[in-house]
Amino acid sequence: MLDERKLDVLRAIVEDYVATHEPVGSKTLVDRHNLGVSPATVRNDMAALEEEGYITQPHTSAGRIPTDAGYRLFVDKLSTVKTLSVAEKKAITSFLAGAIDLDDVVRRTVRLLAQITRQVAIVQYPSLNRSSVRHIEVVTMTPRRLLLVLITSTGRVEQRIVEHPNDVDEQLIADLRSRLNTVLAGQRLTEATTSLAAVPELFAPSDRPLVASIVTTLLEAFTDEVVEQRIAVGGAANLTRYGDDFERNVKPVLEALEEHVILLKLLGEATNPQTLTVRIGHENPFEELATTSVVATAYGSKSEALATLGIVGPTHMDYPSTMGAVRAVARYVSQILADS
Amino acid sequence: MLDERKLDVLRAIVEDYVATHEPVGSKTLVDRHNLGVSPATVRNDMAALEEEGYITQPHTSAGRIPTDAGYRLFVDKLSTVKTLSVAEKKAITSFLAGAIDLDDVVRRTVRLLAQITRQVAIVQYPSLNRSSVRHIEVVTMTPRRLLLVLITSTGRVEQRIVEHPNDVDEQLIADLRSRLNTVLAGQRLTEATTSLAAVPELFAPSDRPLVASIVTTLLEAFTDEVVEQRIAVGGAANLTRYGDDFERNVKPVLEALEEHVILLKLLGEATNPQTLTVRIGHENPFEELATTSVVATAYGSKSEALATLGIVGPTHMDYPSTMGAVRAVARYVSQILADS
DNA sequence: GACTGGCACTCGAATGTTCTGAGTGCCAGG
DNA sequence: CCTGGCACTCAGAACATTCGAGTGCCAGTC
Numbered sequence: 168m169l170d171e172r173k174l175d176v177l178r179a180i181v182e183d184y185v186a187t188h189e190p191v192g193s194k195t196l197v198d199r200h201n202l203g204v205s206p207a208t209v210r211n212d213m214a215a216l217e218e219e220g221y222i223t224q225p226h227t228s229a230g231r232i233p234t235d236a237g238y239r240l241f242v243d244k245l246s247t248v249k250t251l252s253v254a255e256k257k258a259i260t261s262f263l264a265g266a267i268d269l270d271d272v273v274r275r276t277v278r279l280l281a282q283i284t285r286q287v288a289i290v291q292y293p294s295l296n297r298s299s300v301r302h303i304e305v306v307t308m309t310p311r312r313l314l315l316v317l318i319t320s321t322g323r324v325e326q327r328i329v330e331h332p333n334d335v336d337e338q339l340i341a342d343l344r345s346r347l348n349t350v351l352a353g354q355r356l357t358e359a360t361t362s363l364a365a366v367p368e369l370f371a372p373s374d375r376p377l378v379a380s381i382v383t384t385l386l387e388a389f390t391d392e393v394v395e396q397r398i399a400v401g402g403a404a405n406l407t408r409y410g411d412d413f414e415r416n417v418k419p420v421l422e423a424l425e426e427h428v429i430l431l432k433l434l435g436e437a438t439n440p441q442t443l444t445v446r447i448g449h450e451n452p453f454e455e456l457a458t459t460s461v462v463a464t465a466y467g468s469k470s471e472a473l474a475t476l477g478i479v480g481p482t483h484m485d486y487p488s489t490m491g492a493v494r495a496v497a498r499y500v501s502q503i504l505a506d507s
Numbered sequence: 508m509l510d511e512r513k514l515d516v517l518r519a520i521v522e523d524y525v526a527t528h529e530p531v532g533s534k535t536l537v538d539r540h541n542l543g544v545s546p547a548t549v550r551n552d553m554a555a556l557e558e559e560g561y562i563t564q565p566h567t568s569a570g571r572i573p574t575d576a577g578y579r580l581f582v583d584k585l586s587t588v589k590t591l592s593v594a595e596k597k598a599i600t601s602f603l604a605g606a607i608d609l610d611d612v613v614r615r616t617v618r619l620l621a622q623i624t625r626q627v628a629i630v631q632y633p634s635l636n637r638s639s640v641r642h643i644e645v646v647t648m649t650p651r652r653l654l655l656v657l658i659t660s661t662g663r664v665e666q667r668i669v670e671h672p673n674d675v676d677e678q679l680i681a682d683l684r685s686r687l688n689t690v691l692a693g694q695r696l697t698e699a700t701t702s703l704a705a706v707p708e709l710f711a712p713s714d715r716p717l718v719a720s721i722v723t724t725l726l727e728a729f730t731d732e733v734v735e736q737r738i739a740v741g742g743a744a745n746l747t748r749y750g751d752d753f754e755r756n757v758k759p760v761l762e763a764l765e766e767h768v769i770l771l772k773l774l775g776e777a778t779n780p781q782t783l784t785v786r787i788g789h790e791n792p793f794e795e796l797a798t799t800s801v802v803a804t805a806y807g808s809k810s811e812a813l814a815t816l817g818i819v820g821p822t823h824m825d826y827p828s829t830m831g832a833v834r835a836v837a838r839y840v841s842q843i844l845a846d847s
Numbered sequence: 848g849a850c851t852g853g854c855a856c857t858c859g860a861a862t863g864t865t866c867t868g869a870g871t872g873c874c875a876g877g
Numbered sequence: 878c879c880t881g882g883c884a885c886t887c888a889g890a891a892c893a894t895t896c897g898a899g900t901g902c903c904a905g906t907c
Binding site: 190192193194195206207210211213214224227228229230 | 868869870871872873
């Protein structure tokens with residue numbers, strides 16, 4: 168049904184439309200890309216492509232624009248992910264290398280991704296579930312108030328305050344600190360929850376209430392959904408490039424950005440750092456974002472994903488470059504995190 | 508020059524324009540507010556107000572809109588800050604009370620502020636400069652890699668990694684930890700920098716290189732500008748309400764939001780939690796934000812500001828309500844922080 | 848002297864009309 | 878199967894017209 172040239176035509180249409188954001192006609196198409204055939208022939212091909220649902224006409228006397236299906240075909244079959252230039256790669260590494268701590272890595276990543284892709288960038292914080300305990304610190308703030316600090320293998324630091332009705336013995340704290348660390352160090356947070364349960368048993372009955380309340384707080388920290396779903400967002404200013412179609416391209420995205428839960432769903436469950444997930448227009452789970460595409464991937468070690476990152480932009484984005492950028496950034500972040 | 512009634516007219520104009528976002532004419536003004544005089548009289552007053560520069564006409568056959576000077580007069584003389592309803596106050600406290608840690612307090616505050624004012628909200632993290640050391644933890648990650656964790660009186664947790672060429676003696680670490688804490692505990696970060704300088708002296712010459720590098724890292728953390736200037740932003744979706752005038756109201760704000768340095772300047776140096784700073788249109792330091800007003804205040808204890816928070820919105824905002832909301836939120840955040 | 852009703856005037860926005868040209872589909876001929 | 882030619886369509890630009898909200902000013906009234 169669709170021979171080689173028709174696909175060439177589709178590719179040309181997508182590339183042209185992405186570049187100009189204007190419906191492309193048969194003549195301009197032949198002029199700009201050397202297709203080696205006449206406009207009339209292209210028109211026939213276009214009719215076929217429209218028949219198949221890959222392109223559409225905004226109105227009778229206008230050129231064609233790709234449909235979601237058209238972009239899909241383009242992404243799957245007609246394009247290759249663009250690799251970044253050496254200079255760009257260097258810029259990425261040097262920019263990320265300057266990070267102070269995990270928070271800073273995430274913030275820098277968002278910034279970077281937004282800047283390179285010129286889209287809105289989203290980066291999920293490394294999952295607690297998939298990381299392990301590096302250290303647990305128990306600090307006495309006041310005699311009746313303790314601060315728990317949990318440091319994970321990915322560099323995340325979680326803190327919680329625990330109040331206790333009576334003054335707390337300093338010796339007990341030291342004891343607790345060392346026990347917690349011997350029991351939990353190196354354990355996955357998911358496993359740690361079970362190990363934790365046994366900790367109160369190790370202490371004298373009189374101390375158990377305090378120990379239990381600390382354990383409970385830790386358990387909460389380990390499994391807290393709010394914590395789990397932390398994400399950083401950036402590059403909203405890039406939306407200004409679509410100011411012409413505010414209602415369609417800017418408003419829904421701005422609104423979605425406020426709803427982190429939505430963003431997480433949007434990023435989807437890319438669990439493999441090797442794969443790029445592309446959701447085009449209606450393919451994504453939110454009606455309001457039907458004019459929007461998402462390019463996402465996981466980052467982390469090769470074998471295991473820590474979290475997801477990606478960008479959100481209008482369906483008429485430059486997929487090859489964007490995909491290349493997302494992939495590259497994910498790789499470098501993974502690397503930075505592995506090093507630290 | 509400006510008698511009582513002229514001021515009434517100005518007040519009415521501001522209120523009407525804020526409500527409708529449309530130039531207000533003499534007739535509608537008389538209809539909506541009971542000024543007790545005829546449109547013709549109001550017209551004369553309007554002419555006077557225009558003469559004085561408080562209002563202006565977008566074009567000859569249109570009504571009047573307030574100028575920046577008009578808003579200024581309104582804010583200073585013609586309005587009183589609106590206090591929140593009991594229900595709203597309750598909502599604020601209960602929402603903020605649920606916070607897990609400092610990060611969470613800040614995030615919740617931004618969200619809250621954005622929601623109540625229906626504007627873009629900005630909250631600066633409590634300044635490191637003005638807080639004191641609560642605890643310093645030194646954790647061994649690997650024999651050659653240490654993690655420093657600084658916990659401040661405001662609940663901020665800063666972490667830094669220190670690498671060392673040789674394996675580090677565990678005993679030394681314990682020693683260092685306790686010395687650091689005895690020397691620094693309770694000190695202002697600003698004072699702490701001087702106290703820190705003396706720490707290496709306390710150790711055997713062979714240990715000094717390591718101690719020195721740790722001290723340097725801590726010093727950096729204490730004074731880091733990047734850290735100092737952390738802010739959280741939210742409510743960008745509220746900008747969608749101004750979609751009609753995208754170029755003037757939405758674009759510049761979105762762009763400013765990306766530049767945290769600009770935002771900090773914008774919040775200004777409100778150092779007194781008792782005062783509300785209002786910058787109207789051209790009064791603020793950025794040309795591009797000339798159609799934008801900022802309402803900001805400091806939060807922290809009564810005697811001392813920890814940091815600043817505020818909102819950014821179009822000049823034609825509801826100042827009394829907005830100011831009330833900003834003030835209220837600042838107070839409650841101060842309270843929450845004082846409690847923890 | 849301050850306020851008001853009346854009136855002529857202004858001009859942006861809304862509405863209507865026409866024109867133009869990019870782009871199409873289709874067909875007959877190479 | 879491709880191409881040049883041709884009639885057709887229709888959104889958007891350009892222009893003209895109307896409409897009315899709002900103004901400034903003035904003469905008259907309290």
